Amino acid sequence: MSKTKGVKLSDTTRQRLETLARIRDRSPHWLMRQAIETWLDREEKHEQEKREDMERWERYQLTGEAVSHEKAAEWLENLAQGKVSVWQPLNATLTCSSNLRIWSDVQFIF
Numbered sequence: 294m295s296k297t298k299g300v301k302l303s304d305t306t307r308q309r310l311e312t313l314a315r316i317r318d319r320s321p322h323w324l325m326r327q328a329i330e331t332w333l334d335r336e337e338k339h340e341q342e343k344r345e346d347m348e349r350w351e352r353y354q355l356t357g358e359a360v361s362h363e364k365a366a367e368w369l370e371n372l373a374q375g376k377v378s379v380w381q382p383l384n385a386t387l388t389c390s391s392n393l394r395i396w397s398d399v400q401f402i403f
Contacts, residue, residue: 300325 307321314321331355353359371377 295383308319314324317324368377
């Protein structure tokens, strides 16, 4: 069931929407629906990735399983050459050795 929701747009945004609708031979309503659905898909995927990252981080904290930078680099090289397609071992973590302070204690987790 559909329900109407109102959105206040600035004059500039409304004009841009109407112009694009004319160019695309679509209604402004159609463009707004597409934009909202695209944004929701992207944001829901982002939230799912955050949840998965937290689960991986918690698993790392429990198990301490990690993969060295050298091992990960070797796997990436093999992947680029088509020698492998799946990360081994599965559910491993990669320690980041970045110069960025914010990442100094963070593990990148596959």
